[in-house]
Amino acid sequence: MKTHLLVWLSLMLLLGLTVVAWQYHLGFLMALAIAVTKAALVIAFFMHLRKESPLTKFVAGAVLFWLLILFGFTLADYFSRLGF
């Protein structure tokens, strides 16, 4: 309960941070960083990944790996082709 409350508070804080950053031109990477932090908090504490079995952690890790493949390779083509 106490952990949950703390996590909830930090989530709200991060939400506030995004909105404040938005006032001062929120960059893409900044938005991504905050969102990833929030997601990590939710996954680790609300979804109890921290306390889950190694197998579940492995599943979570696998998704991360596959996301990297999907984004990494596709964006690599775009960056090397269009030079953004």
Add this chain to the structure above:
Amino acid sequence: MKIGGVPLFPQQADTGAAGVDMVALVVCAICGLLALGVLVAVVYFLIRYRAGSDVNRDNPPEGHLPLELSWVGGAVVLSLVMFIFGARAYYDLRVAPTDSFEIEVVGRQWMWKIRHPSGRREINTLHVPLGTKIKLKMISRDVIHSFYLPEFRTKHDVLPGRYTDLWIEPKKLGRFTLACSEYCGTDHSRMKGEVVVVTPEEYESWQALSPLTSVQRGERLYLKMACDSCHEYQDGQVVSGAPLLDGIYGSTVGLEAGGSTKVDDDYLRRSILRPKAQVVAGFQPIMPTYEGRLSEEELLDLIAYIRSRSGSTVDDGGKK
């Protein structure tokens, strides 16, 4: 070697074709050896160890780490060999030499429209001079097509909305196949034509029968669309806040939104069609869009003209 009256290897009409065939042969040799090895081993084992034969079957191995690992290692090494051969030839195939002569190709359902630098146009036939490095700059008006020259051992997809290219260097006189190899609708299999390789002299005289060059057509269009009302100076001053076009081609410009880009054909194309997407640093996004107001052919003309103002006659990808 022929099969059913057809040669097993298509003719090599391009200077690069022998190289591609060579790589194919290397791969073929490696794969052939591997396949043969497997075949011989399997057949030998099948005969020798058929049920009921009188042979020693003591202690069949259930694994052999060194053998497995050396097989893995061998496979990786062979793969590397094939990769390197293929990659080198691919690089040569894909990257056009900067001094090549440029012909434009516009694909549409279901024909190839071709325009030579002199302005002469043709449909489904491509005349090219022997022994010249030729770069085909290609774009599609509708769906994806693929410009395939089997005797030149090369092809590349022709995309709508973006220039792609293909380069060849004919080494044989004659008529060769041109086909569309990316499925493009009903008459996909009829979207084909011929490449006619002629001597440079013949090509010159053939080309001379043309009204206007693309640069000339582009200049007319440039004036007609009144591009000069913004993109010009007066008394050394920019008239109305538009970048000067002289010398811009091939340079790298900073962008208003941050970052920079190289001014190449695709950038020019985007800037004409959607000028506000990538505004050059220091300018206002005031240029109107020309989306839907210019045909692909007209765009090619305009770009050819803008390039000519930087002294560039071919799309050299901005490498000067």
Add this chain to the structure above:
Amino acid sequence: MKDYLYEDVSLKSWLLTTDHKRIGILFLLTITFFFIIGGVAATLMRMELATAPGDLVSADVYNRLFTLHGTVMVWLFLIPSIPATLGNFLLPLMIGAKDLAFPRLNLLSWYVFLFGGLLTLWSIIIGGVDTGWTFYTPYSTTYTNSHVIMMAAGIFIVGFSSIFSGLNFIVTVHSLRAPEMTWTRLPLFVWTLYATSLIMVLATPILSVTLVLIAAERLFGVGIFDPALGGDPLLFQHLFWFYSHPAVYIMILPGMGVISEILPCFARRPIFGYKFIAGSSLAIAVFGFLVWGHHMFAAGQSLYAGLVFSFLSFLVAVPSGIKVFSWTATLYKGSIRFDTPMLYALGFMGLFTIGGLTGLFLATLAVDVHLTDTFFVVAHFHFIMVGGMLMAYLGGLHFWWPKMTGKLYPETLGRISAVLIFLGFNGTFLPQFILGYLGMPRRYYAYPEQFEFLNVISSAGAVLLALGYALPLAYFTWSLIKGRPAGADPWNAAGLEWKVSSPPPHHNFETIPVVEQPYRYPRPGHE
């Protein structure tokens, strides 16, 4: 105690069954139906191609035929073929479980599949689709007038069936193994099903998104993939192949698993290199995701992306090589019998080897530029999917038919069908390699005169092939009525599935079975 087939014979008991074995049978019937439809389309295409000019059907009809053939065969036959039938039937039996982890989800998977499949068929009945199974944009989104949305919806739904099965298999393998069934005792078929499920769960959602985007472009006039509306057609290809290349491994991995079961049984010796075969299945599933760009070497992706994808494509060939090597070594010092399943397995080895090695031509950048989108590619992937997967599927069906039905099929006819299919297949597809190198593009319904001779051979081979497929259909049906009873273990095989009676009882195992090392051949006390 009654077996699963006769426990309750009412139609309702079949339609509401949660028994993995019955669901496997339901899938078997359904995909056989789809296979026949896809096969008829293929026959018509080969008939059209027997002569150079387009004289049998019109260009539009031909384009609809190859779309129908590709779509039905890929999504409604090959992808569910081994996993949903043999996999469903055998996975719990092989690991000593009473059922899959989620039996109702399993039944739902079949209904979803049936519904999606019928929707796909409906799109064909109302006029068909002419985009090819690849749905390349902007043709599929802007230019064609055919029923793309309906077909996309059908495949979208079928995708969920795939995801459900994959999820079910993964969980079952992890949590329902019998106590002594350790990972290193797991049958290799289970390993490949596991690897396949990973791909199904992780790749299929991307296909779903892509199909939604296609439908949306057509419905709402948005141009995610259409450059005329500010989109990019290559993005479609990236997304499509992110699913569809790994999907090729959905279509071959389970086949490899079946072969790994059949070979040791008929060579009467333990399999060679168990750990390497098991590991290479996982390696294929992972590496399979890293190579999709090799479908786009001549499509306009960046030069550097091409180099990376080519390199990785060579690496994905290595684990397949490990398997072929280990299978070959499994024959060494065996005592080889040539029953029907073994003939199919040997045919698989030959055809898969050729299919795999010709893949290296296509991984080699410069050669691929010449060969891509030609008949060489057609021949290559048919060697993998038909020469490989279909041979394995039929081999597996012959191997486990006695287990599934309790009946034996006529052995001689079985051997004839295996040989016929092998010969017919080679007759059909070997000439296409040459056609491809000569420069005959794919998806041509009329082609230049000079290619006619090879096309005639190919069409003649297809006749043999069709005969070869008709045979099992006939004698399997016959065996249901007249076949001799099989007994629990007609092949004298190792593996838990052979320890229960044929057909197996409703809940598979009365007590938790005793697990031994896999592939204990020769079977002590049986030889």
Add this chain to the structure above:
Amino acid sequence: MSSPPELGMQFSDLRQQKDAYRLGAWVFVASEIMLFAGIFLVYLIGRMTHPEAFTEGSHELNQFLGAVNTAILLTSSFSVAVAVSKAEDKKYRTASWLLLLTAVMGICFLGIKAYEWYEEYERARVPGLNFTYEGEHLPGLLLFFWFYFTSTALHAIHVTIGVLVNLWFAWVCRYRAHWVPDPSPVVLSGIYWHLVDLVWIFLFPFLYLVGGAS
């Protein structure tokens, strides 16, 4: 030995069943994440090709309501997390109230979302329905709004399912607690609700905020 009624015949004990459910839920989450990842990838590439149009599109959205909705979802995630831990402690009454609270917050979220959609409809920004725009960023803006509607609609479908599931378990925990002697199903519905939250954590900044205030 007779097995407890809630044990599926395919499982040998409750622990095994619980593990299977957990793993199943996570694999399902993995699959869902890939689904949304596909849409994000397309969004990213759209943004790269039409940066100005996407920024303009985000300016047209209602940031205030978006932020409120984010706060609601984050809070609901909190309440469901507490509900799950209460259920695990067999405090089903409290859990029931918390699940009900979560469902109510989900409904609020949907209501606000519907109001936003209505706003955009009024401004003629719904592709395929009434999208009209004459300005400079035409193809890009259309793409942006298409993403906006597709991703928020897909998300809203997930929220709706989540609300129904939460209501169901609120009812079960209140009146039929003996159906869930093992709290696994509640845990699973919690995991699903967190997934809904996770997706929104990414959707909100990328649709509404990136590029900064106008």
